[in-house]
Amino acid sequence: MINIGILGANGYTGEQLMKILSTHSQANLEIMSSRSEQGKKITDVYPNLTLLKNKTFSGLDLDALSKMDVVFSCLPHAASSELCSKLYKTGVKVIDLSADFRYKSLDIYQNTYKVKHADPELLKTAVYGLPEINREKIKKSSLIGNPGCYTTSSILPLYPVIKEGFVSSSGIIIDSKSGTSGAGKKADIALNFVEVNESFKAYGVTTHRHTSEIEEVLSLNTDKNVTVNFTPHLLPINRGILSTIYAPLQKQVDENEIYDLYEKYYSNETFINITKDLPQIKWVTDSNNVFIGFRIDKKNNLLIIISVLDNLIKGASGQAVQNMNIMFGFDETTGLI
Amino acid sequence: MINIGILGANGYTGEQLMKILSTHSQANLEIMSSRSEQGKKITDVYPNLTLLKNKTFSGLDLDALSKMDVVFSCLPHAASSELCSKLYKTGVKVIDLSADFRYKSLDIYQNTYKVKHADPELLKTAVYGLPEINREKIKKSSLIGNPGCYTTSSILPLYPVIKEGFVSSSGIIIDSKSGTSGAGKKADIALNFVEVNESFKAYGVTTHRHTSEIEEVLSLNTDKNVTVNFTPHLLPINRGILSTIYAPLQKQVDENEIYDLYEKYYSNETFINITKDLPQIKWVTDSNNVFIGFRIDKKNNLLIIISVLDNLIKGASGQAVQNMNIMFGFDETTGLI
Amino acid sequence: MINIGILGANGYTGEQLMKILSTHSQANLEIMSSRSEQGKKITDVYPNLTLLKNKTFSGLDLDALSKMDVVFSCLPHAASSELCSKLYKTGVKVIDLSADFRYKSLDIYQNTYKVKHADPELLKTAVYGLPEINREKIKKSSLIGNPGCYTTSSILPLYPVIKEGFVSSSGIIIDSKSGTSGAGKKADIALNFVEVNESFKAYGVTTHRHTSEIEEVLSLNTDKNVTVNFTPHLLPINRGILSTIYAPLQKQVDENEIYDLYEKYYSNETFINITKDLPQIKWVTDSNNVFIGFRIDKKNNLLIIISVLDNLIKGASGQAVQNMNIMFGFDETTGLI
């Protein structure tokens, strides 16, 4: 059993972490801090988390947190790195769900997020927590930058086909659609039921921050200069992301060869499912699974890939727990479905 | 053609008024005031209202409003009566969509809304704007208290059966379910898509303000002392109310007699439809219609009535326009479906 | 580890059983039969059930089923009792999710379901599988009639207050609202997305079959002649039931006394939560929990109770697994949250 703290536990990723960890056989949820909910019972805010009925949101206590085995940070970027840096230096393992430790390049981070990084040196130390690509590094790491939701749904399907030269590293279009929990838990008329329900829209077109994360991670891992257009949309559902990816083919391949390539990379991965049908969001809701399906458009020489995941699980808290499992030598699927 | 002003035009009832009046053959939408949106084009806030693309939200200008033929107020209670009182005294006709002029009893109003009324004398003058009951008074009135949404869905089905003694005037239970636009347009996490979607809840149990409005209006119009339990719920849909009403039968009647009673009261009413099937919310969305269906539960000696209406139309803005049509001698259905 | 068979595994309750049992530490899912899906892989029909990726829907094989430790039947009524009767007589434990073994009175069953019962003698043997009321009988039983979803949401909150004479045993009104999965998985235009979404309706008014089940179970367990009006409605959500129950108070009690009564009956029950707030459906989605909240309406002398549960879990498959856990001496919460 390990002792666990969560920073900023009151939002949707915090809720999901608490939900997963409250049934995790190796986890002892010790500290759940939240400035806004400090002193309230967890079940006053999330009555559904009945297993935590005796627990309370605490205030921020770095000293107590430093005695944990691992701390998850669900704080917003900038605020997160400042506290994660301090905690990391006390020797506690840190898994940061913000963007602050996802980048290797300080410039790209700062250009993307328009803030100064609290501890740029740590960018070299931190490991990008995508287990299917970085498992060995994660094992030895004490500081994880947990990937973004859109990013995970883009990188996992693109990594094998770019790396093996099946598709071009430029001219790639990622048209993503996310459930509304991806926007976080905040009072904002634009997120009201009446505004979102029975509607659909694009947002952040040409400017969304996950673009640079996708490009940097894919470039570093494929040794190519990857550029993408990433266009997110807001779905009137609670959770789930579907990304439709259009990638220019560079090789004469048929669908069987692509299937075999994905199997080569992912057949041993519990949470990645390659499918001959095209996946739907309902296949992954409430699970840590990713499904990847695809078609070749011969006329336009395109590989069209469809990936789905749950933005709060494989796109955030589930992946964070998967990283924790790896870091502590637990079975990687403990607590996850 | 008449000139029209709207106070507090930026919310959902204001939007709906603008939508209806922009296609109304006798209406010239002249002033749409909004403190929060002042100076913005209507279509910057509601791009769907393309017919108003040259119009702008103005600030509050009582002098200009007093030159209109009629002013609708979509302001909240208390604020509304203060301005409506001033406007009414300039001679302009006023239709107030707040609760401020719905009551005859100052005590009941003040006990219900916990505020002092700005002009209690006017409660005697104001007419409760439910055309199917008060049409003749509305014709001669210059000050209308436009009924609440839940209230309309409760009074219209109960009025004939209480008045004729088919059901008891006490022991009535009204279990109502409303779409989320009924909560208004405001930033509030409890109204966020993720909170409302895939859920359902009761609220205001034993304390909802519409209870006293239902009781007063029914009592005054049936000459009985009507008491009801009114329990509202929040539906994960944009618009529409369904009320399930349980009323103890007082007479040995069969369903045909009840049907005939409703037909006697409402067969000449364009917007009231008595149905042998049980109505659904989708029958009334985007229209000024009410449907009323019912069943007798012999074992429990209950009349079960189901009514449906669109909370933003017959429950607010459509009914307000219906009142306007009556006040100005237009065909009562002008601009309404 | 016990070996498990499921009859009629292809519908929504079958899917939920497979989902729960695939992570149950004591369960070996051996046979999942389905006439319509026979021969297909489970994951061809339910790709989300990735833990069952090597399993296949089989045809009906009573001999193989009789070698299981327990068989769950998700078949429709009439068909279910015929097969359950045969299986039970081979010595296998049987949990029937249909209505066929829920009644003690053959007459009430046959009047309600308009069919002849396949094995009326077994009605005496079968135990009504509501653990919070019948736990001791369930322990010793080999044939369980698993309760209906609406029924569970009605009986659990009413049982203590009727039994202790807090409320009358007649004049009770149960206004229930259920998600659409309660209607089952079948091709029917009335269940299409466009028909259900953005709408709401009552159905089965005065005629719904769960009425007689609620009345019989409450009467037998409180030694009173309980009669209720039960009125169900269709919510545009996937899963969850909220019941608003109006019961005439018989005793002068305050809310604290009612709270204490519920605590007396249910404070040791893992899956029943008594709450001072009023519960919402989202509190129970995807869990075996029930929440019960209430208010007193003094003016109308009513106790208003709100209960919520997930119709597919505590209202069907979760409760069935809870029964299985009891029958086999497992921790009652195994595999359930």
Add this chain to the structure above:
Amino acid sequence: MINIGILGANGYTGEQLMKILSTHSQANLEIMSSRSEQGKKITDVYPNLTLLKNKTFSGLDLDALSKMDVVFSCLPHAASSELCSKLYKTGVKVIDLSADFRYKSLDIYQNTYKVKHADPELLKTAVYGLPEINREKIKKSSLIGNPGCYTTSSILPLYPVIKEGFVSSSGIIIDSKSGTSGAGKKADIALNFVEVNESFKAYGVTTHRHTSEIEEVLSLNTDKNVTVNFTPHLLPINRGILSTIYAPLQKQVDENEIYDLYEKYYSNETFINITKDLPQIKWVTDSNNVFIGFRIDKKNNLLIIISVLDNLIKGASGQAVQNMNIMFGFDETTGLI
């Protein structure tokens, strides 16, 4: 006033036609035929259409239909052309909402729809009913092939920028998302609420029939050989289409120049709105409007265009009425918002 018949009036496009035409000042809805609903009152099937409460679905009577001024066909392809051909030859004007008269090339039609065309000669006579491109031809035509919903949402934004050489005529990607009414009204488990709600999927990837319609219409009207990838998705909403279009830029232009180009083509079009913000589906629900917004992605040299429309109105029945208005010399906006 003109007399109007509708063939196959029972589906969603038929319902929408009846709704629009029942308030159209020049329209007399005379015949609404439906094999499946023959003899039923319109309001038995669509209680919301209260203005048609005295009308009945009839069976097929070509003789009666031939006496109308115009007949709309909502029949499926193949069945539609057979009857439309007969009716056209009796001299009645025909507006066909199926695909049967949308193509100029018989080969493309037959390859796309895998049926023999009932009257290939008429392909030359028929006019593609997209008023913003073909208004003059529509005025003189008696046989209209009414465009598809996805097609309208793709052609209107692409036509100006391809024709003027701003973007390439190949390498265009159209990622479209449609509400579920686009799938029609039929019993099919895949269209059930529980299957569609809280999910999202692509379908018809590389094979959707609207691809060839988009390509043929754009090619004929721009004198270029236009090829596109068209990928549709199913949104969990009732109505509305949003298309995200990625087109390779061919000219060095900025966003102002593109805005000016759209204004040049469409500023006189009542139903086309060019917007500097990016449009959302809720802007067009229940109206005949189209909104077009766009951004330039300089890094990838792409023009990203977002268009929205209501699939049942501008994507079907509203556009059909717009065509009727043009054919009969009515104000083009009569009956439409």
